Amino acid sequence: MLGHALLVFLSLVTYSPSLQTTSPSSCKMLILHVWPTSFVGVFNCRISEPMDLGWTMEVNFDKGARNLKTWNVDTVSNFANVNLVLENQKYNEKLLPGDYLNIPFTSEYTGAIPHASVKIVPKTSAPPSTVATDVSDDPAVPTSYNYGEVMHKSILFFEAQRSGKLSINNRVPWRGDSGLSDGADNGVDLTGGWYDAGDFLKLNFPMAFAVTALSWGYIEYPDAYEATGETDNMLDCIKWATDYLKKCHTAKNEFYYQVGSVGADHGNWGRPEEMTMERPSYKATPESPGSNVAGEAAAALAAASMVFRKSDPTYSETLLQNAKELFEFANDYRGNYECNNVYKSSSFGDELCWAALWLYRATNDQTYYDTALAFYSEFKLGGGSYAFSWGSKKVGIQVLICKLSKGQHTLSCSAVDAFLKNWLVGGSIPRTPKGLVFRTDWGSLRYSAATALIALLAADEGINPTVYRDLAKKQIHYMLGSSGRSFVVGYGVNPPVRPHHRSSTCPDPPQTCSWANFRTTEENAHVLEGALVGGPFINDTYLDERPDYYHNEVACDYNAPFQSAVAGLKHLELIGQL
Structure with missing residues (x-):
């Protein structure tokens, strides 16, 4: 996907109010990604003066951009995509010294990429709220x-979103077999799985999170699937991904977490069935660990083992065994995976705790629960959370602990309540x-x-x-x-x-x-x-x-x-x- 999981700061203001100064705020244009006829960037400002009533941003390109689009701002004027005046929206009108403001944009170009000077000034009056x-x-x-x-x-x-050899009962007629050589660069079979988003990358960190979230919903609300006649389709949906995650676990302490090159993939617009670009595969090992992605995969397979416990107990046990091994790998060789992957998290403690909780729920082995509580303390997972997402499981962990403790772990229950408020x-x-x-x-x-x-x-x-x-x-x-x-x-x-x-x-x-x-x-x-x-x-x-x-x-x-x-x-x- 075109930068789907680049750092969220591109559209947020980060506060550091301890930095107090009256010098003018400084801005610049940062280019994030370039294609043959278009590019993506942000107008980046470091705020050095209070802007209590809003602000205006002046952007001056040295030559015309084409089809320029911006977000998080209102456009006051735009002269031939060369001279622009932008202003705040209601939610980002107040800036403090030390804040960073990032205004994302996309633009087409011809020839050389245009350069721009950027300036931000405070307003002297505010519009009605x-x-x-x-x-x-x-x-x-x-x-x-x-x-x-x-x-x-x-x-x-x-x-x-399916990759690989499609089944004979494929219900999406405009899709066909694709990615049939995935993993060949390393002599392994990595066919299958889901394409991540609007692109053809296979990224196991968000893919495994999606499996966990889908399995959680099925475990808690099976009557919804039964009543709508979607039980078999949901099981087939989850199995397509778990078959792939299981394939990626090629040895006890080895897990492939990505197929595809971000640059090559995002430089292509076409059908997956006709891909010709490079599709390298990347793995986590003891020498190059990936506790976050291996931990999330362990959680996904443990949760999915519960989904298949009645319908296919043999498959369920296979998923559970893989989950146990991946959890041990993630915990024994700690570290975040490194690659040109756009999905990176800053820590792995939440994934370790998340995996341990799902393993406890799948096995009823008290050791996993005790280990999860130890992680909860070690990695300080009882505090506030930005959101529940592929990059942060904290509030999901708090919900699970509240549930598994039958409400007795009052701190986790209270943390969930505080998050939702x-x-x-x-x-x-x-x-x-x-x-x-x-x-x-x-x-x-x-x-x-x-x-x-x-x-x-x-x-x-x-x-x-x-x-x-x-x-x-x-x-x-x-x-x-x-x-x-x-x-x-x-x-x-x-x-x-x-x-x-x-x-x-x-x-x-x-x-x-x-x-x-x-x-x-x-x-x-x-x-x-x-x-x-x-x-x-x-x-x-x-x-x-x-x-x-x-x-x-x-x-x-x-x-x-x-x-x-x-x-x-x-x-x-x-x-x-x-």
Whole structure:
């Protein structure tokens, strides 16, 4: 995917208020990625003077850029894409000395990449303030959605992401066999798995997180799948990924975590069935450890072993054995994996604790629970959390400990409650005018969907159930249409039709597929059923534009918590508690 998991700081302000100075704030343009006719960057400012009432940014290119797009700002003027004046939005109007402001942008170019000077100045007056409300409180907005249909389509999205030799009952007719030589560079079979997002990279860190999130939802809400006739499809969905993760565990202390080169992959726009670019494979070993990715894979396989315990006990036991070995590998040889991978976490302690908890839940072996509690203390996992995501399992760990202790581990239960309070109206996280809790501009819906799942799981443990179930319902309903449009491809009113996704963009052979298909404003050639796009701007505006990977790309780690949250809502509907 085009930078889907570059550091989140690109769209955030980082506070360091201890740095006090009255010197002018300094800005510059940073280029993040370059393609033959376009590039991605940020206007980066280090704030050295208080900006209490907002700010204005002046950008002057030495030559014209083309089709320049910016995020997190309003455009006051734009003269021929050479001289621009941008200004703050409501949520980022106040800056303090020591803050860093990053305004992402994309631009096309001809010849040499244009250079730019950037300047930021404080405003002397502020516009009238607005108050975010919850659109679901408007009686004119529908509040009932077909959860079964959404679950069905979301599973189809994962099928559209499949790599390898497809089964004879493939339900996505525009997809075929692909990546059949994956792993050949190292003499191993790494065929299968899911393509990560809108690209053709196979990245086991977010893939394993998606498996864990999907398995968690199935374990807690099996009645939702049974009632909608999706049980077999869900089991098949999870197994496609666990078969691959199991393949990647090529020796006791060895785990392949990536197939594909970021640069080569992102330089290509075409069909996966016709890939010709380099697809190297990378592995973690005792000499080059990967505790974060091996730990997440251990958690995924342990959770999935519970999914298959009744339907296929032999397969379940195989997954569990792999999970145990991967956990030992992750713990015995500690360190984060290093590669040109865009998914990197700053620590591995949460993955070790996460894996130990899932192993305890799968085995009922007290040793794993005691080990998890030791990790909980060692890695200080009881504090606040930014979000539940591929990069941070902290609040997921807190929910699991609260559950497994039957509420007796009061600190973890309280930590979950404190996390969720920030997502309520009046909490510390901003909201769009129509009620989406807006954690960040890049893929805002993935965070809200994951929090909706956490809210449902917390409610199941008796943590403020009425309030947190309502929070989950309203966030998921925003994605399904309460904002006035759907953000799920192929579902609801006015859904996205130009998601940032290569294979669905490409028409059927013998027609060719290239960057020309990326640049066209036509709808994607195929409907990517069930895919959750990144989401709107903070003012609820959404532009269904393929190049805008901040708001319009899709990813497995977006859809997995979303899928499980929808299953949770279907469960509540079935038992009459929605």
